[in-house]
Amino acid sequence: MGCLGNLLWFIFGGAISGLSWCLAGSLWCITIVGIPVGMQCFKLASLSFFPFGKEVRYGGGAVSFLLNVIWLLVSGLPLALEHLALGLVLCITVIGIPFGLQQFKLAKLALMPFGAEIV
Template structure:
């Protein structure tokens, strides 16, 4: 079921969320200091392309907290807003609720991606 969900997700809008993460990653990789952040964006882009069957666990320490604050100010807020809007639109119909919930999961991840592990 996860494979079918990922296929429908990718065709019906997952590509937009994944491309947004890729664009954010490319912008972060322009500077040498932002390369670790950009690499994290590319990892999360793969989750945004195919989120079904994957789980996110949050953890981390002070370094993750500081990077999450910088991330939130620079680009995390806009990615979270994008996923919240897509999630709200998809939750209008019964069929779209599982896809909307995935967008809400990605919105939370867009707010604090550092210290999060994807399983």
């Protein structure tokens, strides 16, 4: 069921979400200082392309908190608003509710990506 969910997800919103994460990662990788942030974006793009069957665990320390604050101000809010808007659109129908919930999971992740572990 996870494979079918991921396939439908990719067609109905996952491609757009994943490409947004890839764009953010590419922009961060322009500078040498931003490469670690960009690499985290590419990891989260893979989650955004195929989220079913994966969980996110949050943790981290002071460095993760500092990076999350910088991330939130620079790139986090636009990505979170995109996921929130897509999630609301998907939750209009009963069939789209599981997809909308995945978008909400990604919106939370867009606000705090550092210190998050994908399992």
